Amino acid sequence: MPMWRIFAAASLVIAAGSIAPASAQGFAPACQNLVKELCGRVSVGRCFQDESLWASVNPQCSGDIQTMIEMEREAGEQQTEDRNTRSRGNERPTRRQQAAEIQRGLSYGGILRAGPGMDYAKLGSLQPDDDINILEDTGIWFDEYKWFKVDSPIGVGYHWGGIFCTEGRAPEGVLSSCAEDISGGGPQPAPTAGPDESADAAEYVRTTFYTDEMLTEGLSPDNEGFFTNPAVDVIHANNGPGGSCIDVNPFVDAQxxxxxxxxxxxxxxASRAANGQMLVEADFRNFGERKSIVWTLVGSSGFWQVSDIEGPETGSRLGAIRCP
Incomplete structure (x- = not known):
């Protein structure tokens, strides 16, 4: 198995709380949960540089954690070797890519992914003002901004250019410069939502969707008015004459x-993204299993609609499902 795939699996185990990758790698669920509790958003290698944490680890989990750390180390070495190979061969980085490899920036928050797109697995959540180093311009556009490979406090992954700024002149596909803009108009502020608006969006998700009645109805035709595209098209198809094609309730990522x-x-x-959408991250436990669901809302206080719902697994974004 290529090492970058192993690294992605390990990152999912640690940062996203996914049970399946843990089973695939042979990690005990109890050990996976322990790492999540001790390390939170930080990668396991960086986390256990604090030697005092080992006192909280029972002997049964020591081997699993050592394996996770070794997998991360080997994956990092493999990534370095791949970059060096490209630089020596015909696939030399462009000047833009070389500049991006050393350019620093600040995240405005949002999701770090395993690949350059919304359908790739979630590796973890960055916080506003997290330092990042831009390693690569992928050239892949999404909603007027590009995806960039970055090094962050929770590891290496892919961050959307619409929710971070860079030191100096912002490259094509990045929202803005963190310092003054070219015209001298002053610092570029991070896109934010007022506290009342954020609280309203979070409360909307809580009171509208996490109720017994709504969870029972799920994606029924009666609920279509709460949604807009791309989610509403999927709901229409799911409720079409051919029968449903979605076998789990996306509100809880379970049946x-x-x-x-x-x-x-x-x-x-809840936080406002650069493209104007409101992202509401819902974390909870269902039958003892931890779940993390990201709701994408459009509109403003009192007029919210859901445009997408994303679960923790790859390909679990509602808007990406294609019903026959």
């Missing part, structure tokens, strides 16, 4: 739910 546990553990965090 069944425990409303009591969901309400007890539900935590919501």
């Amino acid at each position: 069944d739910y425990d409303i009591t546990e969901i309400k007890r553990t539900l935590k919501l965090n």
